[in-house]
Amino acid sequence: MNCHFYVILVLLMLGLCYSATPEVIRSTEYGLIRGELKTSEIDQNVQYYSFMSVPYASPPIGHLRFQEPIKHEAWQGVRNATKLPDRCAQPDQYFLTLAVLGSEDCLYLEISEPLTSRNGSKELLPVLLWIHGGTFVFGAPHVSGPDYFMEKPVVYINVQYRLNIFGFLSTTDECATGNFGLKDQLLALHWIQRNVKNFGGDPNRVTISGASAGAASVILHCLSPKSQGLFHRAISLSGTPLNRWALQRNPLEKMRRLAKGLGIDSDNTSIIVEELRRVDYRVLVKTVYNKSIMGDFIPYDAHPFAPSVEAEGPTAFITERAFKLLDEGKFAKVPHIIGHTTEEGSFAYDYIHSGTTNLHLYETSPEILIPSSMNIPRDSACSKKTLDEVKTFYFHNKTVTDPFSWTKVGKGIHLRSF
Template identity: 35%
Template sequence: MIVSGDKCALHKEMCVDAKILPGGLYAFLNIPYATVPVGANRFKAPLPAPVWLEPLEAVDKGIICMQPPSPFFDASSKVMQEDCLIANVYVPDTDDKNLPVIVYIHGGAFEIGFGNMMTPKHLVKNKKVIVVNFNYRLGVHGFLCLGTKDAPGNAGLKDQVALLQWVKKNIANFGGNPDDVTIAGYSAGSVSVDLLMLSKSAKGLFHKVILESGVGVGFIAIQRNPIENAKTYAKMLNFTKVNDFYLMQEFYKSAPLKSMFVSTFVGRKDSTVLFSPCIERKEDNQAFLDDSPYNIIKSGQYSKIPMLIGISNMEGSLQMHHVGIWKDSMNAKFSDFLPSDLVFQNSDEGEIISKKIKEFYFGETPVGEETILAYLDYFGDIMFGYSTLRAIKLHLEAGHKQIYLYEFSFVDDSVPVIPNTNERRAQHCSQTMAVLEGPVDEDTLSEEYRNLKSTIREMWSNFAIHGTPVPEDSSLPIWPTTNANGSPYMSIGKSVETKEMFLGERGKFWNKIYEKYYRAPVAPPPPEAHHSEL
């Protein structure tokens, strides 16, 4: 039972006080779910959470994990600290027990962000679900991957597993059902959801998944050369002896953590970040991921639980501001901008395929502001769109039959048109902004957008409750499962209707490229291999 005031929700040896929010819901904020190891152990899996005997004042203390400055939000009012693993639980004011639980994983390129970056208040007000969000380690702190005992990789994902274990153990005390958990995520959080579904370490901790712009088989999801990435980043931190592997590892283990955060995902031509998840060496029995997502799906050895998956129709918005900076380089050497998981026999072959890809999107017209729609399609397809279609194809081939696909295209008429066009499109993770709340007061939104937000929240809640976004008794349009060609999929825009052929001809084009040139990522070699090169 959840009550306010002097009483609290009992958790065996601990309890927390609720904060009552307008609209009839409770927020339990800043609950420690695990502890970050420190010092030389800073890159290892998390430790158990602290316990307490007196009521915990579960209010927002602004705690976020260590991260570089963000171009997307102001963190000056936040408390950035090393021990940052806190959860926030949103509970409706209801006597109902065993409510389905949605755990939301925040995005931010595995480098920035925090659990309450967007909040689920309206999603919880329907009194049908409980929602949990949380912080996890980011950037070098969460994803340095040296393949050693001290820095095996994926500490941030191991934080996520610890959170799910905490939910399994404690959510019943908040009125939630630990045996009916849906994990949802946006951008890097969406990639995380997909990887959690594939990881043996998270098996049995959740029962449905919602992916919002990001999958595990995308090239942005996995580091292809984590040792080189560690070297590149160390140089950015003014450490120069990167060819001595053990000295570099010692630098990472001993340097002040606050001095180790610089931005890495703005301006990289291959659209990657240096510190995303990695394949860990199989020798580590605590490994979160010991094979590539591609290989795991192909093997079929993972839990095939109901999946709601999709993108916006302008995922390339993340690279919108680079068009003026990159256009000359793209026209001179388009191969620099290809997905990093395409591998060619030699540079000549790479240039031939690059020319083919450039002509497919731009024809004979140069890349530039005048071809902005083709530019946005290209980056949207390589970063999120095609990998989503490819993931669906792989899952279906592996025997997964409960996949609901969507494309979100709603844009309010007040949104400016894309430069040099008369079009409006939905930017990266617009569907998440419709489901959750950002800094904008919802009362100021147009009636059309408020109605759309109500519709998508109903679909997402339905999925968490029933395993399908549109149950039989719903007044919403029928939403069947999809096939390997992305048909049908739900188009969520000014109208809500099913359509055929997700990505259309662009999907077919990339299928042919990836069938021939894709190479799956692998784990870093043992440390001795690096040291012997000295």
């Protein structure tokens, strides 16, 4: 009898302990979400509320593939947001395998809310949105976690956006307008304006920030009329829209080459896009990097699919080249920090040394080292002089295929090209 009594007492105590644990639930325009209390990995004395998978758009699958993002449908009950979502579909970062990582159902925000936002203060906190890098091909926001920020009074948000072919296929017409990844970010900014108050954030103090492709994205938002008024400060690190990898050239030609490689026999862009929507996403990713179909390319330099200049239209994100808009002063006049990292090109050493890169293109076609935004005709006297200066300044007269010659590249190109 006594044993039964003690067992019942222990169970009751456990139940009381469980019920005393506060639920971390927040309201969004689509429904309620559940988060969890976390402890910073940097400082064990710092805790914060974490919501790791907050949907801001409908999954871009099926007929929504290669379409502008749309709002998520409302849900009933409380949605669990304590687990990391899949990263957006992408190839193995170093192309060492044919593995395809992630999935298409990936349009989520990771929101980290410091406890200071709930400790009796009614003041809303500034919001920092981080846009991850990866040349618009790779990456996931969780590698840039909130731990360094949570001891500060700021609501930190990471955004996932479509990459590669899913984010940047373009038919240059209304069938697939392109720049879907940037439009994902745009929809996330709208979501923040409508919902961030529920997480203690101030929609009138939003800073957009990013590195590499994230930095290029930040500046593109500064250039796009669609984004104006949705943010109030900007931080861009180690990347601009003037980098070679940040602009897709001849998008229609690439789309047709891809379709032909997949056996789609049509010149009608509407038919091609419909057929591409039926192809398994893993097959699409692998086909994009099939050299026999899409040709040779240099990773971290110019990938097949990236942002592009769109035709005028109601959903167009950017309709003129970044260089022209910057030159004409057509950008958001907000406080803007621009930075770079010394010797950041050294990250490529292992990649180049592995022999998987097509670095020989720099030797056989050295003119590609000249930034395209300089508009220097190839094979001209000016081209040769500029090429010599580029090799001397960035590579110190070493061979381009020497991995150590790349340690200074990121610093110069990323900084000077802006």
